[in-house]
Amino acid sequence: MNDTGWTYELRNFAELKPRKSLASDAADNLREFILLGKLAPGMPVRERDLAEAFGISRTPLKEALRILESEGLISYGPTRRPFVADPSLEEINDWLRVQGALEALAGELACETASDSELAEIEKLNTSITDLRDGDEPLEAFRRDMAFHTAIVAASGNHALYETHAVYNARLWRVRFLSSQRTASQEITLREHLEIVAALKARDAAAARTALKQHLRTAETNIANAKAEADAQINTEGKPE
Numbered sequence: 001m002n003d004t005g006w007t008y009e010l011r012n013f014a015e016l017k018p019r020k021s022l023a024s025d026a027a028d029n030l031r032e033f034i035l036l037g038k039l040a041p042g043m044p045v046r047e048r049d050l051a052e053a054f055g056i057s058r059t060p061l062k063e064a065l066r067i068l069e070s071e072g073l074i075s076y077g078p079t080r081r082p083f084v085a086d087p088s089l090e091e092i093n094d095w096l097r098v099q100g101a102l103e104a105l106a107g108e109l110a111c112e113t114a115s116d117s118e119l120a121e122i123e124k125l126n127t128s129i130t131d132l133r134d135g136d137e138p139l140e141a142f143r144r145d146m147a148f149h150t151a152i153v154a155a156s157g158n159h160a161l162y163e164t165h166a167v168y169n170a171r172l173w174r175v176r177f178l179s180s181q182r183t184a185s186q187e188i189t190l191r192e193h194l195e196i197v198a199a200l201k202a203r204d205a206a207a208a209r210t211a212l213k214q215h216l217r218t219a220e221t222n223i224a225n226a227k228a229e230a231d232a233q234i235n236t237e238g239k240p241e
Contacts, residue, residue: 022060027067029054034073034084035177036139037230041086045074072171089227092175093220099168100216102161103149107208109156110200118155119200125151126193142180146173148193152200152212176219178226185222192218 030050033039051061065082068074072095075085087095110118125148132141146169153165179185192215199207 022054022056023063023067026050026054026056026061026064030064030068031071031073031173034068035174037174037178039084041084041174043084045082045084047082071167073174087171089224092172092223092227095168095171096216096220096223099165099172100213100219102165102168103153103212103216104209106153106156106158106161106165107196107200107212108205109158109161110152111203111205111208113157114155114200118151122148122151122155122200123197126197129193130190138181139177142177145180145189146176152196155200175223175227178230179219179222182222182226182229185218185225188218189215189222 030039030045039045045065047058047061047065051058054061065074069076069082072087073085074082076082125144129141129144129148132138132144150165150169153162156162180189192211195211196208196215199211
């Protein structure tokens with residue numbers, strides 16, 4: 001894509017998003033562009049073009065980039081020029097294993113402390129994921145999938161756990177989105193979600209811990225396959241200019 005087309009697409013996308021603070025609004029737009037692969041891993045981020053596309057100055061844009069750097073989505077080279085982070089599979093798996101441990105603990109605690117209404121909301125979120133996938137809304141289905149996991153962590157009642165989980169969740173959003181688009185893995189995901197919900201509703205802490213740990217192990221395999229497929233596509237088509 002040439003510079004004019006790239007800037008035009010960014011501008012149009014930005015106009016669709018509700019305005020918050022300048023920096024957080026720009027961060028939201030950039031995060032979604034990375035999630036959807038419109039800004040590919042390793043791609044340089046042109047600050048001047050982005051500022052023009054979003055209709056903001058360089059100051060809030062730099063703040064937005066710092067937000068995404070803290071989430072592991074933006075990296076800086078030796079010259080301090082930003083680019084889209086391209087973590088190795090080893091790094092991703094390290095993050096996934098930490099996230100798996102956090103979610104396993106959250107499931108165990110939720111069985112002890114969550115209200116019936118919180119567990120009902122978790123089950124409702126899971127049902128909505130299936131409905132959206134059946135309706136061909138993959139991005140919204142993915143958002144609900146992540147909300148399902150976040151709701152379990154919130155139901156643990158442990159704020160420190162919630163905050164730590166959010167850090168790893170942000171770093172893993174793009175690869176988990178790629179994983180969620182693999183039709184071969186969706187049936188397994190559905191089954192594992194049902195097992196998690198059943199364990200939570202039964203308030204079986206051991207079963208909830210086991211089900212959530214297994215779910216993240218499955219994610220490791222799915223993400224490895226999805227990343228290999230995405231890398232192969234980039235190598236075939238070439239990275240965006």
